Amino acid sequence: MTLTLQSAATLLNEHHLLREIITPDQWTMNPATVEGSGKEFTAITYSTQHIVNGAIMCCKGRFKPEYLKHADELGMAAYVAEHDYSGYTQAPGLIVNNASQALSLLAQAFYDYPQDELTLIGITGTKGKTTTAYLTHAILDAVSGGRAALFSSVDNCLDGEHYHESDLTTPESLDAIRMMREAVSYGMQYLVMEVSSQAYKVNRVYGLNFDAAAFLNISPDHISPIEHPTFEDYLYCKRRIVANADALVLGVPGDFAPLIEQDAALAQIPVTTFSLTDPAADVTATPANAQHTAFAMRAGGQPLGDLSLAINGDFNYANAAAAIALAHAVGVDVSDPRVLDSMRDVRISGRMEETHDSQSNTLAIVDYAHNYASVNALLDYVEQRYGNEHPHITLVTGSAGNKAIDRRKEIIEAAQHRVQTIILTQEDSDTEPFEDICAQMYDYVTDPHVERIIELDRPTAVQMAVDAARARDGFDVLLFIGKGDEQWIKVLNKHVPYEGDEQIIRRLFA
Incomplete structure (x- = not known):
């Protein structure tokens, strides 16, 4: 199926999304009156960085009209938006009730379902x-x-x-x-x-x-x-x-x-x-x-x-x-x-990865657990499999920044009465300072029998947990959660390289 202004307008109208079509000359519900309405779009995008000649651009989310500054020079054929941007471009605009819904429908049509x-x-x-x-x-x-x-x-x-x-x-x-x-x-x-x-x-x-x-x-x-x-x-x-x-x-x-x-x-x-x-x-x-x-x-x-x-x-x-x-x-x-x-034989990198230390009676488990349910399930597994050995359990964790605020308390609630040590460290903090996240989680620990530590540098936190386990007698289980096998940490909207929990463990346990 080819996607044109005519077929796009028809599709959006069928789904009760189209409000009107705006061009420099008219406001209309009839795409046939728009010059070039039967011409096939060459591309579809939701980023102005990917506009090419003949493309239809979907303006969704936190879109700013200034982003269209060079759209005409790049050859944008039309745009889809919840607002009229005719003051910023000569291209016809398909004005819709919901731009993200429109994008999904138009993408399906463009790629022929x-x-x-x-x-x-x-x-x-x-x-x-x-x-x-x-x-x-x-x-x-x-x-x-x-x-x-x-x-x-x-x-x-x-x-x-x-x-x-x-x-x-x-x-x-x-x-x-x-x-x-x-x-x-x-x-x-x-x-x-x-x-x-x-x-x-x-x-x-x-x-x-x-x-x-x-x-x-x-x-x-x-x-x-x-x-x-x-x-x-x-x-x-x-x-x-x-x-x-x-x-x-x-x-x-x-x-x-x-x-x-x-x-x-x-x-x-x-x-x-x-x-x-x-x-x-x-x-x-x-x-x-x-x-x-x-x-x-x-x-x-x-x-x-x-x-x-x-x-x-x-x-x-x-x-x-x-x-x-x-x-x-x-x-x-x-x-x-x-x-x-x-x-x-299915394995998933960073999911329930167990590694035994060659120098001590210590087991490390790396997992993506990041909320109450998954942390609780992980500790159930440790108790079922290793409870008879009465291990000292250390949890190394942080929590995401800017979102899922409830997880910070839930992780602590799931763990604090079932582990002996909690080391709080950086995770994908994004724009929120990870020291603030760790401090908040630190305050949620109310069990006086739990050792709580803040070590903001994640590699140092991993090393600290291993060193403490090696210094103790008996069996230790170290739980490194939240990052799995990811070899980056998200800070200020960017992926900052990180060695990775499992990679550090393998290096230290070798």
């Missing part, structure tokens, strides 16, 4: 999205002969082979749709993608329909002035995936599972449940041994076999059950031995 050529799977929830995405991708990749693409908060894979670090959990709509078209060009049949609450809040997935969607779990997160003002808003944004899917996979039990089942009933879509604890769920995972290193997987009441994952933690077997349910929802025969086999 690649979602129609893919089996699209979306995964949302407070925790477990990335692991479930990787496990689902592994299953679909195995049964399709390597024809599954992936969008995750860690990596994107468009050709079934090469993985590239991602910037966002869910890419901006234009970027996501462009990558979908690229995946189709590589012969991909499936696309598995994480869908964040922000993806619905800011319309990154507006107009997309998922062949199957998973709602894993929900707990408070991302509550801040620049994200979700309330938990209700956060939950509502997560729930929107249900109305945009043909089938739902749902984790049970859950505090809001009945509400989400009501969403599915209103959308008239089937629900497949998965669980670690509810034997009545459609897909279940139950421990196959006392060590919880293997789980018996069942689907539809039928045994699939025992599964041992390369990533530890009971919660990851719940993610595996979700992956099986998603595969089943899109027509995969989950009794195929390739289904379980494909998941056994």
Whole structure:
């Protein structure tokens, strides 16, 4: 499909987004009266830095009209905006009610609706999205002969082979749709993608329909002035995936599972449940041994076999059950031995990575845990696996700046009665001073038995935890959370190089 001013106006009008078309000569609802309305746009962009001759520019977010200063010189053919910018450009403007929604719709049209050529799977929830995405991708990749693409908060894979670090959990709509078209060009049949609450809040997935969607779990997160003002808003944004899917996979039990089942009933879509604890769920995972290193997987009441994952933690077997349910929802025969086999060796950089010290009785675990639910799950794993050895547990953590303010207290609440030492250090502070974040978290520690330390330099904090463990007798568990395998720290809107928690640990433990 080609995108022109005429077809763009028609599409936006169909979705009740178009207010009017403004040119230097007229205000109109009839695009045919605009000169060149049938000429095909050469490109679509939301950044003035990427304007080329014949491009349509979407002015969204915190857009300033001065950005259009050189747009005419660059050959901008038209713009889409919520405001009239005819004082800054001679190009016709499609004035809309919501620019981010318009961008998603126009991007889909420009790239000729690649979602129609893919089996699209979306995964949302407070925790477990990335692991479930990787496990689902592994299953679909195995049964399709390597024809599954992936969008995750860690990596994107468009050709079934090469993985590239991602910037966002869910890419901006234009970027996501462009990558979908690229995946189709590589012969991909499936696309598995994480869908964040922000993806619905800011319309990154507006107009997309998922062949199957998973709602894993929900707990408070991302509550801040620049994200979700309330938990209700956060939950509502997560729930929107249900109305945009043909089938739902749902984790049970859950505090809001009945509400989400009501969403599915209103959308008239089937629900497949998965669980670690509810034997009545459609897909279940139950421990196959006392060590919880293997789980018996069942689907539809039928045994699939025992599964041992390369990533530890009971919660990851719940993610595996979700992956099986998603595969089943899109027509995969989950009794195929390739289904379980494909998941056994899945590893995710920076997720539950365990390293033993060669010089002492110390275990380090690097993980992305960053909120109450994930920190609590991590400590449950440590207690279950190593509790009999009565380890001294040290938590090295910080929290993000400018957003998810609630996490700072939640991390401490999840940890302070279950660890012996908390070392507070820098994380992705962005424009907020990380010393202020650490000081705030320091004050949340109320347990007098917990040693609390602030060491702002993260490499020094890692070294401090290792040195203290080596100086103690007995068994130590060091938990380095929040950064995973990332080798940068976000400061003042820039990625500042950082060696990485896992890299430092490997160097110190070698």
